[in-house]
Amino acid sequence: MGINQRLCINEAKNKDMVQFLSGLGYEPVKVRNNDYWYLSPLREEKTPSFKVNRKLNRWYDHGMGKGGNLVDFAILYHGCTVSELLQNLSGNLSLQKPSIQQSITRPEPENQIKILGDFILSSTALLRYLQQRRIPIDIADRYCREVRYELNGKVYYGIGFKNDLGGFEIRNPYFKASSSPKGITTIDNSAGEVIVFEGFTDFLSFKATHQQDPEDRFDFVVLN
Template sequence: MKERASFKINRKLNVWHDHGSGKGGDLIDFGTLYHNCSVSDLQERLSGYHARPVLSFHPPTVPGNLSGANSRLAGEKKETTEGKIVVLDSRPLVAKDLLDYIEKRGIPLEIAGRFCKEVDFLLYGKKLTVIGFQNNSGGYELRSENFKGSSSPKDVTFIDNRTDDVAVFEGFFSFLSFCTVNKNLTAPLSNCLVLNSLSFFEKSRSLMEQYKQVHLILDRDNAGMNCTKQALQWDANRYIDRSDFYRNHKDLNQWLIHHRQSQEQKPRIGRKL
Protein backbone atom coordinates (compact mmCIF):
# COMPACT_ATOMS: atom_id res chain seq x y z
CA MET A 1 0.00 0.00 0.00
CA LYS A 2 1.52 3.29 -1.10
CA GLU A 3 1.50 6.11 1.45
CA ARG A 4 1.15 9.79 0.56
CA ALA A 5 3.81 12.02 2.07
CA SER A 6 2.55 14.51 4.63
CA PHE A 7 5.60 16.80 4.39
CA LYS A 8 5.32 19.14 1.39
CA ILE A 9 7.86 21.62 0.00
CA ASN A 10 6.99 24.39 -2.46
CA ARG A 11 10.33 25.13 -4.14
CA LYS A 12 8.92 28.08 -6.04
CA LEU A 13 7.80 29.87 -2.88
CA ASN A 14 10.50 28.37 -0.62
CA VAL A 15 7.97 27.28 2.00
CA TRP A 16 7.12 23.94 3.62
CA HIS A 17 4.13 22.40 5.37
CA ASP A 18 3.82 19.28 7.51
CA HIS A 19 0.21 18.08 7.38
CA GLY A 20 0.89 15.60 10.17
CA SER A 21 1.76 18.27 12.72
CA GLY A 22 -0.15 21.15 11.11
CA LYS A 23 3.00 23.31 11.06
CA GLY A 24 4.76 25.09 8.22
CA GLY A 25 6.74 28.15 7.20
CA ASP A 26 10.02 29.17 5.60
CA LEU A 27 13.59 27.93 6.06
CA ILE A 28 14.06 29.88 9.27
CA ASP A 29 10.88 28.40 10.75
CA PHE A 30 12.12 24.92 9.85
CA GLY A 31 15.55 25.53 11.38
CA THR A 32 14.22 26.82 14.70
CA LEU A 33 11.70 23.95 14.91
CA TYR A 34 14.21 21.25 13.92
CA HIS A 35 16.89 22.46 16.38
CA ASN A 36 14.34 23.62 18.99
CA CYS A 37 16.01 27.01 19.32
CA SER A 38 15.42 30.73 18.78
CA VAL A 39 16.24 32.62 15.58
CA SER A 40 19.36 34.13 17.16
CA ASP A 41 20.50 30.70 18.37
CA LEU A 42 19.96 29.31 14.88
CA GLN A 43 22.03 32.13 13.40
CA GLU A 44 24.86 31.40 15.83
CA ARG A 45 24.66 27.69 15.04
CA LEU A 46 24.83 28.30 11.29
CA SER A 47 27.68 30.79 11.64
CA GLY A 48 29.89 27.88 12.73
CA TYR A 49 29.81 26.40 9.25
CA HIS A 50 32.64 28.53 7.83
CA ALA A 51 33.85 25.90 5.38
CA ARG A 52 30.80 26.07 3.17
CA PRO A 53 28.39 28.88 3.94
CA VAL A 54 25.02 27.84 2.52
CA LEU A 55 22.69 30.28 4.22
CA SER A 56 22.81 33.98 4.90
CA PHE A 57 20.36 36.07 6.89
CA HIS A 58 21.49 39.21 5.03
CA PRO A 59 19.76 40.24 1.80
CA PRO A 60 22.02 40.66 -1.25
CA THR A 61 23.52 44.13 -1.77
CA VAL A 62 21.61 46.15 -4.33
CA PRO A 63 23.57 48.69 -6.43
CA GLY A 64 22.65 52.21 -5.41
CA ASN A 65 21.71 51.14 -1.88
CA LEU A 66 25.17 50.48 -0.45
CA SER A 67 24.35 52.18 2.84
CA GLY A 68 22.13 49.26 3.77
CA ALA A 69 19.66 51.60 5.44
CA ASN A 70 16.71 49.38 4.43
CA SER A 71 18.42 46.08 5.16
CA ARG A 72 17.18 43.82 7.91
CA LEU A 73 19.40 43.11 10.89
CA ALA A 74 20.85 39.63 11.03
CA GLY A 75 18.35 37.24 12.56
CA GLU A 76 15.46 39.69 12.53
CA LYS A 77 12.31 38.12 11.07
CA LYS A 78 10.17 40.41 8.96
CA GLU A 79 6.53 40.45 9.98
CA THR A 80 4.33 39.93 6.93
CA THR A 81 0.96 38.44 6.13
CA GLU A 82 1.91 37.73 2.52
CA GLY A 83 2.73 34.09 3.22
CA LYS A 84 -0.28 33.50 5.45
CA ILE A 85 -3.66 32.27 4.31
CA VAL A 86 -6.20 35.07 4.70
CA VAL A 87 -9.83 34.00 4.34
CA LEU A 88 -11.84 36.56 2.38
CA ASP A 89 -15.33 35.09 2.08
CA SER A 90 -17.39 31.92 2.48
CA ARG A 91 -20.70 30.78 0.97
CA PRO A 92 -22.59 27.61 -0.01
CA LEU A 93 -20.82 25.34 -2.51
CA VAL A 94 -21.66 26.31 -6.09
CA ALA A 95 -18.43 26.26 -8.18
CA LYS A 96 -18.59 23.43 -10.72
CA ASP A 97 -14.95 22.39 -10.36
CA LEU A 98 -15.38 22.01 -6.60
CA LEU A 99 -18.63 20.07 -6.97
CA ASP A 100 -16.93 17.81 -9.53
CA TYR A 101 -14.06 17.20 -7.10
CA ILE A 102 -16.48 16.31 -4.30
CA GLU A 103 -18.23 13.81 -6.57
CA LYS A 104 -14.84 12.41 -7.60
CA ARG A 105 -14.17 11.73 -3.92
CA GLY A 106 -17.42 9.76 -3.75
CA ILE A 107 -19.29 12.22 -1.53
CA PRO A 108 -22.95 13.10 -2.30
CA LEU A 109 -23.38 16.83 -2.77
CA GLU A 110 -26.15 17.04 -0.18
CA ILE A 111 -23.77 15.67 2.48
CA ALA A 112 -20.87 17.92 1.45
CA GLY A 113 -23.18 20.94 1.37
CA ARG A 114 -24.29 20.24 4.94
CA PHE A 115 -20.78 20.45 6.38
CA CYS A 116 -18.63 22.35 3.86
CA LYS A 117 -18.52 25.80 2.34
CA GLU A 118 -16.97 27.44 -0.68
CA VAL A 119 -14.14 29.63 0.62
CA ASP A 120 -12.17 32.44 -1.03
CA PHE A 121 -8.73 33.11 0.44
CA LEU A 122 -5.59 35.05 -0.34
CA LEU A 123 -2.10 33.50 -0.36
CA TYR A 124 1.03 35.24 -1.68
CA GLY A 125 -1.17 37.85 -3.33
CA LYS A 126 -3.19 35.27 -5.24
CA LYS A 127 -6.89 34.64 -4.67
CA LEU A 128 -8.01 31.01 -4.62
CA THR A 129 -11.40 29.36 -4.16
CA VAL A 130 -11.60 25.95 -2.51
CA ILE A 131 -13.74 23.67 -0.33
CA GLY A 132 -13.67 24.77 3.32
CA PHE A 133 -14.40 22.65 6.39
CA GLN A 134 -14.66 24.80 9.52
CA ASN A 135 -13.14 23.89 12.88
CA ASN A 136 -14.31 24.79 16.39
CA SER A 137 -12.18 27.95 16.49
CA GLY A 138 -13.36 29.38 13.17
CA GLY A 139 -10.42 28.29 11.00
CA TYR A 140 -10.83 26.19 7.88
CA GLU A 141 -9.38 23.05 6.38
CA LEU A 142 -9.01 24.00 2.72
CA ARG A 143 -9.09 21.52 -0.16
CA SER A 144 -9.42 21.36 -3.93
CA GLU A 145 -8.09 19.14 -6.67
CA ASN A 146 -4.78 21.04 -6.56
CA PHE A 147 -4.58 22.53 -3.07
CA LYS A 148 -4.34 21.26 0.49
CA GLY A 149 -3.89 23.65 3.41
CA SER A 150 -5.57 25.29 6.37
CA SER A 151 -6.24 28.73 7.77
CA SER A 152 -5.60 29.89 11.32
CA PRO A 153 -6.58 29.16 13.97
CA LYS A 154 -6.01 25.41 13.62
CA ASP A 155 -8.34 23.24 15.73
CA VAL A 156 -10.52 20.14 15.81
CA THR A 157 -14.12 19.98 14.60
CA PHE A 158 -16.65 18.36 16.93
CA ILE A 159 -20.15 17.44 15.74
CA ASP A 160 -22.51 16.74 18.63
CA ASN A 161 -25.27 14.27 17.73
CA ARG A 162 -26.14 13.75 21.42
CA THR A 163 -25.07 10.11 21.65
CA ASP A 164 -22.96 8.36 24.27
CA ASP A 165 -20.23 7.40 21.81
CA VAL A 166 -17.89 9.27 19.46
CA ALA A 167 -16.26 8.45 16.13
CA VAL A 168 -12.80 9.96 15.56
CA PHE A 169 -11.37 10.86 12.14
CA GLU A 170 -8.07 12.31 10.99
CA GLY A 171 -9.43 14.33 8.07
CA PHE A 172 -12.80 15.66 7.00
CA PHE A 173 -13.09 13.57 3.84
CA SER A 174 -13.04 10.44 6.02
CA PHE A 175 -15.80 12.04 8.11
CA LEU A 176 -17.85 12.83 4.99
CA SER A 177 -17.27 9.24 3.83
CA PHE A 178 -18.60 7.97 7.17
CA CYS A 179 -21.73 10.07 6.66
CA THR A 180 -22.04 8.66 3.13
CA VAL A 181 -21.69 5.03 4.17
CA ASN A 182 -24.36 5.56 6.85
CA LYS A 183 -26.62 7.93 4.94
CA ASN A 184 -29.61 5.55 5.07
CA LEU A 185 -29.22 4.86 8.78
CA THR A 186 -32.39 5.67 10.72
CA ALA A 187 -30.75 5.98 14.14
CA PRO A 188 -28.65 9.10 14.92
CA LEU A 189 -24.99 8.94 13.93
CA SER A 190 -22.37 8.86 16.65
CA ASN A 191 -20.89 12.14 17.81
CA CYS A 192 -18.02 12.90 15.46
CA LEU A 193 -14.58 14.34 16.19
CA VAL A 194 -12.50 15.40 13.18
CA LEU A 195 -8.94 16.02 14.36
CA ASN A 196 -7.87 17.94 11.22
CA SER A 197 -4.33 16.98 12.28
CA LEU A 198 -2.98 14.04 14.29
CA SER A 199 -1.17 16.58 16.46
CA PHE A 200 -4.54 17.05 18.21
CA PHE A 201 -5.04 13.35 18.98
CA GLU A 202 -3.46 13.22 22.42
CA LYS A 203 -4.71 16.73 23.22
CA SER A 204 -8.26 15.47 22.58
CA ARG A 205 -8.02 12.55 24.99
CA SER A 206 -10.06 14.24 27.73
CA LEU A 207 -12.83 15.02 25.22
CA MET A 208 -12.84 11.49 23.79
CA GLU A 209 -12.99 9.91 27.22
CA GLN A 210 -16.20 11.74 28.08
CA TYR A 211 -17.89 9.00 26.04
CA LYS A 212 -18.44 5.32 26.78
CA GLN A 213 -17.07 4.18 23.42
CA VAL A 214 -14.57 5.81 21.08
CA HIS A 215 -14.60 4.46 17.51
CA LEU A 216 -11.21 5.09 15.87
CA ILE A 217 -11.54 5.61 12.12
CA LEU A 218 -8.00 6.88 11.55
CA ASP A 219 -5.82 6.48 8.46
CA ARG A 220 -4.10 3.13 8.03
CA ASP A 221 -0.67 4.69 7.53
CA ASN A 222 2.08 4.55 10.15
CA ALA A 223 1.02 7.75 11.92
CA GLY A 224 -2.64 6.82 12.13
CA MET A 225 -1.98 3.24 13.23
CA ASN A 226 0.45 4.44 15.91
CA CYS A 227 -2.26 6.69 17.35
CA THR A 228 -4.69 3.77 17.32
CA LYS A 229 -2.18 1.56 19.16
CA GLN A 230 -1.59 4.32 21.71
CA ALA A 231 -5.32 4.64 22.40
CA LEU A 232 -5.73 0.90 22.85
CA GLN A 233 -2.97 1.07 25.46
CA TRP A 234 -4.87 3.85 27.24
CA ASP A 235 -8.09 1.84 27.52
CA ALA A 236 -8.79 -1.17 25.29
CA ASN A 237 -12.38 -1.36 26.54
CA ARG A 238 -13.24 2.23 25.63
CA TYR A 239 -11.31 2.63 22.36
CA ILE A 240 -12.29 0.47 19.36
CA ASP A 241 -10.26 0.18 16.16
CA ARG A 242 -12.73 0.33 13.24
CA SER A 243 -10.11 0.51 10.48
CA ASP A 244 -10.57 -3.16 9.56
CA PHE A 245 -13.67 -1.99 7.68
CA TYR A 246 -11.41 -0.34 5.06
CA ARG A 247 -8.42 -2.72 5.27
CA ASN A 248 -6.11 -2.66 2.23
CA HIS A 249 -6.94 1.05 1.81
CA LYS A 250 -5.23 4.08 3.34
CA ASP A 251 -8.41 5.58 4.72
CA LEU A 252 -12.20 5.35 4.58
CA ASN A 253 -12.46 7.77 1.66
CA GLN A 254 -10.06 5.71 -0.45
CA TRP A 255 -12.19 2.66 0.31
CA LEU A 256 -15.34 4.59 -0.70
CA ILE A 257 -13.83 5.72 -4.00
CA HIS A 258 -12.61 2.20 -4.79
CA HIS A 259 -16.01 0.64 -4.13
CA ARG A 260 -18.20 3.43 -5.46
CA GLN A 261 -18.94 1.76 -8.81
CA SER A 262 -19.79 -1.58 -7.25
CA GLN A 263 -21.97 0.18 -4.69
CA GLU A 264 -23.91 1.84 -7.51
CA GLN A 265 -24.36 -1.48 -9.35
CA LYS A 266 -25.15 -3.64 -6.31
CA PRO A 267 -26.98 -3.00 -3.00
CA ARG A 268 -23.62 -3.01 -1.13
CA ILE A 269 -24.33 0.24 0.67
CA GLY A 270 -26.20 -1.92 3.16
CA ARG A 271 -22.84 -2.54 4.84
CA LYS A 272 -22.57 -0.08 7.71
CA LEU A 273 -19.62 1.15 9.71
Protein backbone atom coordinates in the same frame (compact mmCIF):
# COMPACT_ATOMS: atom_id res chain seq x y z
CA MET B 1 21.56 9.96 -6.33
CA GLY B 2 22.02 6.50 -4.79
CA ILE B 3 21.32 3.15 -6.43
CA ASN B 4 18.20 2.54 -4.30
CA GLN B 5 16.79 5.92 -5.25
CA ARG B 6 17.42 5.28 -8.95
CA LEU B 7 15.71 1.89 -8.66
CA CYS B 8 12.73 3.47 -6.90
CA ILE B 9 12.42 6.13 -9.61
CA ASN B 10 12.59 3.52 -12.36
CA GLU B 11 9.95 1.43 -10.58
CA ALA B 12 7.67 4.46 -10.32
CA LYS B 13 8.18 5.36 -13.98
CA ASN B 14 7.07 1.87 -15.00
CA LYS B 15 3.76 2.05 -13.13
CA ASP B 16 0.73 2.24 -15.40
CA MET B 17 -0.20 5.91 -15.82
CA VAL B 18 -3.87 5.19 -16.52
CA GLN B 19 -4.20 3.18 -13.29
CA PHE B 20 -2.34 5.87 -11.37
CA LEU B 21 -4.74 8.57 -12.59
CA SER B 22 -7.71 6.34 -11.76
CA GLY B 23 -6.39 6.03 -8.21
CA LEU B 24 -6.38 9.83 -8.00
CA GLY B 25 -10.00 9.90 -9.16
CA TYR B 26 -9.46 10.81 -12.82
CA GLU B 27 -11.01 8.77 -15.63
CA PRO B 28 -10.56 9.32 -19.39
CA VAL B 29 -13.19 11.33 -21.23
CA LYS B 30 -12.41 9.46 -24.44
CA VAL B 31 -10.10 6.68 -25.61
CA ARG B 32 -8.70 6.34 -29.11
CA ASN B 33 -6.48 3.32 -29.64
CA ASN B 34 -3.61 3.82 -27.17
CA ASP B 35 -4.46 7.47 -26.45
CA TYR B 36 -6.46 8.24 -23.29
CA TRP B 37 -7.78 11.80 -23.10
CA TYR B 38 -8.56 13.52 -19.77
CA LEU B 39 -9.64 16.84 -18.41
CA SER B 40 -6.28 18.01 -17.12
CA PRO B 41 -5.59 17.06 -13.48
CA LEU B 42 -3.06 19.91 -13.39
CA ARG B 43 -5.42 22.78 -14.15
CA GLU B 44 -9.06 23.63 -14.79
CA GLU B 45 -10.44 23.13 -18.29
CA LYS B 46 -13.65 22.17 -20.10
CA THR B 47 -12.19 20.39 -23.13
CA PRO B 48 -9.91 17.38 -22.53
CA SER B 49 -6.36 18.18 -23.61
CA PHE B 50 -4.38 15.93 -21.29
CA LYS B 51 -3.31 12.80 -23.17
CA VAL B 52 -1.77 9.55 -21.95
CA ASN B 53 -0.30 7.17 -24.51
CA ARG B 54 -0.74 3.88 -22.70
CA LYS B 55 1.64 2.00 -24.97
CA LEU B 56 4.46 4.44 -24.25
CA ASN B 57 3.17 5.13 -20.71
CA ARG B 58 3.79 8.86 -21.24
CA TRP B 59 1.55 11.89 -20.73
CA TYR B 60 1.32 15.27 -22.39
CA ASP B 61 -0.75 18.29 -21.36
CA HIS B 62 -1.41 20.25 -24.55
CA GLY B 63 -2.67 23.26 -22.61
CA MET B 64 0.55 23.53 -20.60
CA GLY B 65 2.93 22.29 -23.26
CA LYS B 66 4.43 19.86 -20.77
CA GLY B 67 4.67 16.09 -20.56
CA GLY B 68 6.76 13.18 -19.39
CA ASN B 69 6.58 10.03 -17.31
CA LEU B 70 4.66 9.21 -14.13
CA VAL B 71 7.34 10.69 -11.86
CA ASP B 72 7.29 13.97 -13.80
CA PHE B 73 3.51 14.11 -13.41
CA ALA B 74 3.51 13.23 -9.70
CA ILE B 75 6.05 15.97 -8.94
CA LEU B 76 3.88 18.55 -10.72
CA TYR B 77 0.62 17.25 -9.26
CA HIS B 78 1.82 17.10 -5.65
CA GLY B 79 4.14 20.11 -5.87
CA CYS B 80 7.16 18.29 -4.47
CA THR B 81 10.76 17.39 -5.25
CA VAL B 82 11.95 13.97 -6.40
CA SER B 83 13.36 13.26 -2.94
CA GLU B 84 10.09 14.23 -1.25
CA LEU B 85 8.17 12.03 -3.67
CA LEU B 86 10.37 9.01 -3.00
CA GLN B 87 10.19 9.54 0.76
CA ASN B 88 6.41 9.36 0.61
CA LEU B 89 6.11 6.33 -1.65
CA SER B 90 5.39 3.13 0.25
CA GLY B 91 5.18 0.43 -2.39
CA ASN B 92 2.58 -0.31 -5.04
CA LEU B 93 -0.45 0.76 -3.03
CA SER B 94 0.61 4.37 -2.55
CA LEU B 95 1.62 4.69 -6.18
CA GLN B 96 -1.61 3.37 -7.65
CA LYS B 97 -4.19 4.39 -5.08
CA PRO B 98 -2.96 7.37 -3.06
CA SER B 99 -5.39 8.64 -0.44
CA ILE B 100 -5.86 12.14 0.87
CA GLN B 101 -3.58 11.35 3.80
CA GLN B 102 -0.86 10.04 1.46
CA SER B 103 -0.95 13.04 -0.86
CA ILE B 104 2.33 14.90 -0.81
CA THR B 105 1.86 18.54 0.03
CA ARG B 106 3.89 21.46 1.20
CA PRO B 107 1.81 23.14 3.89
CA GLU B 108 1.90 26.89 3.55
CA PRO B 109 2.49 28.96 6.67
CA GLU B 110 -0.93 29.47 8.20
CA ASN B 111 -0.45 33.20 8.68
CA GLN B 112 -0.14 33.64 4.91
CA ILE B 113 -3.69 32.40 4.26
CA LYS B 114 -6.39 35.05 4.56
CA ILE B 115 -10.02 33.95 4.32
CA LEU B 116 -11.96 36.38 2.12
CA GLY B 117 -15.37 34.74 2.44
CA ASP B 118 -17.29 31.48 2.48
CA PHE B 119 -20.25 30.57 0.31
CA ILE B 120 -22.47 27.69 -0.79
CA LEU B 121 -20.54 25.12 -2.84
CA SER B 122 -21.02 26.03 -6.50
CA SER B 123 -17.70 25.76 -8.35
CA THR B 124 -17.85 23.18 -11.13
CA ALA B 125 -14.26 22.13 -10.44
CA LEU B 126 -14.92 21.59 -6.73
CA LEU B 127 -18.17 19.73 -7.33
CA ARG B 128 -16.39 17.48 -9.83
CA TYR B 129 -13.64 16.89 -7.26
CA LEU B 130 -16.24 15.76 -4.71
CA GLN B 131 -17.84 13.45 -7.26
CA GLN B 132 -14.44 11.94 -8.03
CA ARG B 133 -14.08 11.29 -4.30
CA ARG B 134 -17.57 9.72 -4.32
CA ILE B 135 -18.87 12.24 -1.81
CA PRO B 136 -22.50 13.22 -2.51
CA ILE B 137 -22.99 16.95 -2.99
CA ASP B 138 -25.85 17.11 -0.47
CA ILE B 139 -23.59 15.69 2.25
CA ALA B 140 -20.77 18.10 1.39
CA ASP B 141 -23.27 21.00 1.43
CA ARG B 142 -24.28 20.05 4.95
CA TYR B 143 -20.78 20.30 6.41
CA CYS B 144 -18.65 22.35 4.00
CA ARG B 145 -18.46 25.76 2.40
CA GLU B 146 -16.79 27.12 -0.71
CA VAL B 147 -13.99 29.26 0.67
CA ARG B 148 -12.28 32.14 -1.12
CA TYR B 149 -8.83 32.80 0.31
CA GLU B 150 -5.78 34.90 -0.42
CA LEU B 151 -2.29 33.42 -0.43
CA ASN B 152 0.85 35.34 -1.35
CA GLY B 153 -1.19 38.09 -2.98
CA LYS B 154 -3.32 35.78 -5.15
CA VAL B 155 -6.94 34.69 -4.66
CA TYR B 156 -7.93 31.02 -4.75
CA TYR B 157 -10.92 28.89 -3.80
CA GLY B 158 -11.40 25.52 -2.18
CA ILE B 159 -13.67 23.31 -0.11
CA GLY B 160 -13.66 24.60 3.45
CA PHE B 161 -14.43 22.58 6.57
CA LYS B 162 -14.76 24.79 9.64
CA ASN B 163 -13.19 23.90 12.96
CA ASP B 164 -14.44 24.78 16.44
CA LEU B 165 -12.16 27.83 16.64
CA GLY B 166 -13.38 29.38 13.39
CA GLY B 167 -10.52 28.34 11.10
CA PHE B 168 -10.91 26.25 7.96
CA GLU B 169 -9.37 23.10 6.58
CA ILE B 170 -9.10 23.81 2.84
CA ARG B 171 -8.97 21.30 0.00
CA ASN B 172 -9.10 21.48 -3.77
CA PRO B 173 -7.69 19.10 -6.41
CA TYR B 174 -4.26 20.73 -6.17
CA PHE B 175 -3.90 22.15 -2.68
CA LYS B 176 -4.25 21.19 0.97
CA ALA B 177 -3.91 23.71 3.78
CA SER B 178 -5.39 25.19 6.95
CA SER B 179 -6.26 28.72 7.96
CA SER B 180 -5.74 30.07 11.45
CA PRO B 181 -6.75 29.30 14.07
CA LYS B 182 -6.05 25.58 13.72
CA GLY B 183 -8.32 23.29 15.71
CA ILE B 184 -10.50 20.20 15.82
CA THR B 185 -14.13 19.99 14.72
CA THR B 186 -16.73 18.44 17.00
CA ILE B 187 -20.26 17.48 15.96
CA ASP B 188 -22.37 16.89 19.04
CA ASN B 189 -25.55 14.91 18.46
CA SER B 190 -25.95 14.02 22.15
CA ALA B 191 -25.22 10.40 21.26
CA GLY B 192 -23.63 7.84 23.52
CA GLU B 193 -20.82 6.96 21.12
CA VAL B 194 -18.07 9.08 19.53
CA ILE B 195 -16.25 8.36 16.26
CA VAL B 196 -12.92 10.11 15.64
CA PHE B 197 -11.58 10.89 12.15
CA GLU B 198 -8.15 12.14 11.12
CA GLY B 199 -9.45 14.43 8.37
CA PHE B 200 -12.74 15.81 7.13
CA THR B 201 -12.70 13.85 3.86
CA ASP B 202 -12.66 10.66 5.95
CA PHE B 203 -15.66 12.00 7.85
CA LEU B 204 -17.54 12.90 4.65
CA SER B 205 -16.79 9.47 3.16
CA PHE B 206 -18.15 7.83 6.30
CA LYS B 207 -21.34 9.89 6.06
CA ALA B 208 -21.65 8.94 2.39
CA THR B 209 -21.54 5.23 3.19
CA HIS B 210 -23.87 5.50 6.21
CA GLN B 211 -26.65 7.63 4.79
CA GLN B 212 -29.29 5.34 6.26
CA ASP B 213 -28.06 5.92 9.81
CA PRO B 214 -30.08 8.27 12.04
CA GLU B 215 -28.40 11.68 12.29
CA ASP B 216 -28.08 11.38 16.06
CA ARG B 217 -26.59 7.89 16.13
CA PHE B 218 -23.01 9.10 16.74
CA ASP B 219 -21.07 12.13 17.90
CA PHE B 220 -18.05 12.98 15.75
CA VAL B 221 -14.61 14.47 16.28
CA VAL B 222 -12.47 15.44 13.28
CA LEU B 223 -8.84 16.05 14.24
CA ASN B 224 -8.04 18.07 11.10
